[in-house]
Amino acid sequence: MEADEPIVYQALNIKRHREVVEELLKKSKAYYAFETPEELEAKRKEAASRKVQYKYNRASAELSRETIDKYLSEGKPYAVRFSIPEGRTEFEDIVHGNTVFNNSEIEDFVLMRSDGSPVFQIAVVVDDHDMKISHVIRGDDHLSNTPKQILLYRAMGWEVPQFAHLPMLLDEQKKKLSKRRNPVAVEDYKSKGYLSEALFNFLTLLGFAPEDNREIVSKNDLIRMFTFERVNKKSAVFDMKKLDWINSEYIKSADENMIANLVKEKLEDMKLTNESVNLQYVKNVVSLMKERVSTINDFTEFGKYFFEEPSKFDDKGLVKHWNPQIKPVFADYF
Template sequence: MSVRVRFAPSPTGFLHIGGLRTALYNYLFAKHHGGECILRIEDTDQTRYVETAEKAIIDMCRWAGFNFDEGPEQGGKYGPYRQSERTELYQTHASILIENGAAYYAFDSADELEKMRERQQKAGLAPKYDRSIMRNQTTLGEEETSRLLAEGEPSAIRLKVPHSGEIRFSDIVRGEVVFAARDIDDQVLLKSDGYPTYHLANVVDDHLMEITHVIRGEEWLPSTPKHCLLYEAFGWEKPKFAHLPLLLNPDKSKMSKRHGDVFVEDFKNKGFFAEALVNFIALCGWNPSSDREIFSMNDLIEHFALEKVNKAGAIFDYKKLEWMNNQYFRSYDPAVLAPELLEVLKNYVYPTVSADYAAQVIKLLRERISFVADIPTFGDYMFVRPVSFDEEYKSKHWKPETHANIAPLVGIFESLSDFSNQSLHDTVHAYTTEKQIALKFIIHPLRLMITGKQVGAGMFETMEVLGKKEVLARMKVFLENNQ
């Protein structure tokens, strides 16, 4: 049987960065094995449903560079791919479990359940449904159960978990996993409103959609024994499981909105390149067994292996992500990024520049920053003349003799027919040699006059991009105001 995996998010809001990694690992695994990766929308919890979330999830996955083989948009022979459109299937399968004794009807009210939990809490017990004392098919008997159902009494269907024994399953990431049956709750499978819980819908869909590998976050590990019991009750073969490690903050706490960006859209809006983000999260938990860190999507597909995914939580190193973004920034054709910079510049009161000039600025500054969006602030002097100057830098590098050292360069620069980086380099070096002036006593004042800042790209490269006319204009104004 060919590999079939699924990414099955709940449409409750924006796509979490951990969700994107889960989607990515499913996609990489499927493509590595020549299989299929499908999208299934798990929207059975109507209380948390967000109408725009499904599209946002699909858009972010598409932005990240992968499309699904089947899903709500593409369709497919295993559809529908929204669980809210499959409720009859779940109800039918819940009835099968009732018939074979693997599940039972429960008629408890919310108040009765709350009182049960309070009693357990007072007794120091973990909260768990006690089918021996609650109002259910087991305690009421078949006749009373039938009467209540006939009268329309609200009821849920619960999984009948054995009181003893062990539930074992093999996990590709974690090896052999064992749970004691006594620790597992009689999970609600079908709610009184006719909607399934995650557990029933998940198992039914994975089987009917012929999913071969279930790759998901480790938060679902405690649910897996319940799923194993369901597969056994239906007489179905289990898929292979792989539970991925959590993404953690540098302090090893779980990633959450309190600690910064956690949604894919946050990273996109900050200017991270999709390829960089995908490359980075692929390495959050997966070890390719090499020192290499830059992988294209095709490289990831070629090398990815679930067996090399770590058990321990993966640290999400934001600085490492920025470094990786810069690596991609440096590798891109500046002309391709120019439209993005032109769009960003619309948010600033700067003179209009050409796409060619924007590309030159990108090429000039990209080794010193990680985002296109940072260019208008880091390199504001590339678009407008500086109106303020770094005072600390000025006091250090503009001395009483500096004016006399710099002023002759105006005439020298005016005479140049070649205002390229190399020409400027040779001209200034020749001038400092002739005048017996250390190069730093020229370079720093030039940077101050032309950019107003002490940090920036190479001085001669900056001057070349700004152009002869603009450089001379800035020099003359500064010299006039700083005699």
């Protein structure tokens, strides 16, 4: 899938984020917070010692205007916090349905750090608003961020987008898929020999089931068939065996010239190409092996003997298994 507009980098939009923070201060929807990191850490430790959950006590929100002006004139460092209103925040999540958060359970979160850098919550809201994003579609680990962001939209008088929180992906140990433990970059799977169409097919079916329950579905059909009503709330397991099977099906049905070119690229990386190992030769190998492999790498791993002279021969094995009738078959292919 291709993006239909330029990529926006948050780091290049800091000036705009700060402008919105200033506007929230003017609207009295946010306030200066003068506590030092050391003071906040001491309060967290004190809460932990009492085995209670720490929540910012809004001390800076109670400061008088005179005190605030004094601290600012003295150059006292400050962060900016959002002032959570009373009541509750309710929204209709496209996947999870009606969702309600009590505002009393949400602390006055930081909008801008003492070094002037905006935090995630304000940056995503400003950028999404400016880009006219209508639907925010993301993992359900962000569900708890949603009430904070909705409150920011409302504080600015902006239209709130629709939210859809998809189930998280779990690894085969049923733990959250993590880039620290699992390969999660698309390039990782490309280097392992997975086809982009197969990976797209596999990922789309994690947490989503087409009406006809097909498992091999083209990209265009998946886009046409996709509907949030068929997205599961339960987290899906990233099953490598399933990915291998889907990839093998795509290899079987793919154009042999395309597969041969991918295999040849791998061989060139492995320095296993020469005058005899040309594209037609590789295509012949692909024709022989494509029904029995799961990835592009399997051609070079399990079929390496097609491309590399053996360092030694098993003379006894050759004599035992050689059949003169096989010779014409080899001649036809090679």
